[in-house]
């Protein structure tokens with residue numbers, strides 16, 4: 001007979017693990033089914049040639065001091081019964097939005113950005129303050145409203161198109177599944193998460209967060225099956241009656257939470273839906289390069305910036321590029337430039353994320369794919385130089401390792417349609433699907449990023465597993 005669970009969760013990413021903790025904490029018999037052999041989903045880690053690499057961590061958003069008990073991040077940790085000290089969080093130094101001839105620096109003290117706007121755009125600062133205050137007071141219930149264009153909404157506060165582009169650049173890169181625009185609710189969430197609150201990282205990297213979350217789930221008696229993909233969700237009478245696994249086994253569950261994504265989940269119920277070709281498939285995919293140096297970036301004059309969101313002209317284009325990679329904009333992350341104090345990372349790291357075209361990368365033969373990765377790696381490294389201070393010395397000889405991933409890699413390891421990190425542009429905020437006991441959680445429920453996906457897991461589990 002098929003084993004029965006109170007709740008089955010598809011995906012051991014941050015949303016699935018968080019949902020699992022809530023369910024298990026309240027005594028539910030929970031199982032997490034994960035197709036990959038490593039937990040974390042888009043936030044994961046791997047080893048290559050003896051080195052450990054993080055995936056999906058530039059920084060955790062929503063950083064606030066522990067004393068701010070009503071802040072989202074602290075509430076989330078309380079819901080998960082995670083002791084904040086376990087995460088060993090260290091703050092960013094400061095970050096920057098870099099456009100030609102203008103820089104806006106921001107940090108975990110939100111006053112820094114306001115003073116930068118005042119210096120670079122004196123005529124806009126009153127509007128910027130009003131925007132910031134409106135976002136602070138934005139009612140939570142309005143975050144759940146149907147899609148409204150943030151590009152239109154912001155014009156009541158900001159009239160300088162360049163400042164508008166500079167505000168959107170980091171918020172879209174860290175949390176928009178929509179091309180060239182965002183939902184107002186999502187814009188408000190990202191503005192608060194990055195500009196009002198701030199950025200930090202677990203000192204050891206993403207593996208520390210994953211370890212803490214996994215330990216919590218395990219100690220509560222939660223079950224996790226790795227390398228166990230869900231192949232099909234079998235529907236009967238408007239409910240999912242059985243879950244068929246890739247290995248041919250079947251299980252049953254009262255409630256199913258899927259973190260696989262909207263078109264991906266629908267294609268599990270109806271295999272005639274090809275997730276990649278669905279109208280709900282996201283178009284925004286990223287590529288990332290990682291360069292490892294035997295010296296730290298501060299030794300060649302790159303010691304100040306934690307993250308740089310750059311764009312090479314006055315207009316920021318956030319859409320799937322025609323070519324493999326769009327070199328016009330991107331995100332440079334220098335993991336060494338968090339406040340490590342007297343325990344610095346041993347090697348220097350430079351990560352660069354750019355918009356990428358899924359189809360262009362997936363259309364290559366394996367040989368051509370590897371050659372294209374090599375070619376684009378070099379081009380990306382060169383494209384960031386105008387955005388960074390002129391190096392005080394040539395550090396190219398200190399490069400000891402490189403890696404690069406593309407939308408093809410993301411697709412392979414997470415099964416995300418078109419390798420779209422933020423999933424579908426259509427978000428299902430109440431998590432409901434066409435089947436009574438199947439709910440979405442994670443990226444396509446609408447909360448994005450590490451903290452967002454964990455929050456999504458908690459909210460959806462509270463609503464549909466605990467309240468029933």
Ligand SMILES: Cc1cc2nc3c(=O)[nH]c(=O)nc-3n(C[C@H](O)[C@H](O)[C@H](O)COP(=O)(O)OP(=O)(O)OC[C@H]3O[C@@H](n4cnc5c(N)ncnc54)[C@H](O)[C@@H]3O)c2cc1C
Pocket residue numbers: 010011012013014015016033034035036039040041042043055056057058059060061228229230231259260264286288353413414415416421422441442443444448449450451453
């Ligand atoms: C390069 C990069 C940089 C990023 N940087 C940051 C950052 O600095 N800060 C930040 O906050 N966020 C960042 N993110 C985004 C963040 O990683 C994601 O928003 C978040 O991890 C999404 O979590 P999730 O649980 O919704 O989805 P996922 O992590 O995608 O989890 C879904 C899981 O479901 C599994 N799955 C899918 N289909 C099946 C199936 N049929 N059967 C079984 N299992 C299945 C997948 O393998 C996966 O493990 C970054 C992401 C990337 C890739």
